[in-house]
Structure formats: C-alpha cells, structure tokens
Amino acid sequence: MAIPLKQEVRHEQHVSKPVVLCALLIVVIVGLLFVENYSWQEADRHKENDMKYRYLEVFQPPEGQRILHQVDSLYDSNPDEFRKAVHRQEATKQEQFEDFQRVQEKQEEIKHLQEKWNR
Numbered sequence: 001m002a003i004p005l006k007q008e009v010r011h012e013q014h015v016s017k018p019v020v021l022c023a024l025l026i027v028v029i030v031g032l033l034f035v036e037n038y039s040w041q042e043a044d045r046h047k048e049n050d051m052k053y054r055y056l057e058v059f060q061p062p063e064g065q066r067i068l069h070q071v072d073s074l075y076d077s078n079p080d081e082f083r084k085a086v087h088r089q090e091a092t093k094q095e096q097f098e099d100f101q102r103v104q105e106k107q108e109e110i111k112h113l114q115e116k117w118n119r
Contacts, residue, residue, distance in 0.1 A: 056068055075082045 057065065060068060
C-alpha cells in the first residue's frame with residue numbers, strides 16, 4: 001500500500017452517430033446543389049443555342065435556310081459522325097491557330113535579330 005498503483009487515464013473522443021450522419025447529409029446536400037447549379041447552366045446554354053438557331057431559321061435569306069436545313073439533315077442522318085466531324089474540324093482550326101501564333105512569334109524573333117545585327 002505504500003506504493004500507489006499507476007493508473008493510466010485514457011481520454012477518448014466519441015462522435016455520436018447522429019452528428020456523423022448530419023455531417024454526411026450536409027456534404028451530400030452541398031454536392032447536389034453543385035450538380036443542380038451545373039444543370040441549370042447547361043439548360044440556360046441550351047436555351048441560348050435554341051434561340052440562336054431559331055433566329056437563323058427565321059432571319060436568314062433563302063440560301064442560308066437551305067444550308068441550315070442541309071445541316072439539320074446531316075445531323076439527323078448520323079449524329080455521332082456529325083459530332084466527330086465537328087470535333088475534328090475544331091481541332092484542326094485550333095492547330096492552325098496555334099501554328100499561326102508560333103509563326104508570328106518566330107517572325108518577331110527574326111525581326112529583333114535583324115535589328116540587332118543591323119546596328
């Protein structure tokens with residue numbers, strides 16, 4: 001009895017199940033709000049595109065309307081191929097633009113070097 005026994009005190013923090021459930025529900029709700037916001041933005045973009053298409057349909061001259069109807073027919077006949085063709089053309093245009101930018105940069109570099117050596 002002269003030597004007291006060593007008692008180890010261990011502190012544990014417990015989070016109750018309702019608190020964990022509430023935190024999980026808050027995370028799910030925030031995620032759903034982000035998804036809903038994204039879908040609203042997509043719907044707005046579709047409305048804008050619809051209005052632009054309707055404008056083209058109504059205000060274009062007859063030859064433009066004929067082209068528009070041909071494009072519609074192409075899309076209706078094979079939407080996947082149409083989408084792929086558009087993506088390929090967009091990629092080609094982007095590559096051409098990047099090449100043009102590189103050419104412009106190189107021309108500026110050549111111009112600076114010519115000015116340097118003409119001095």
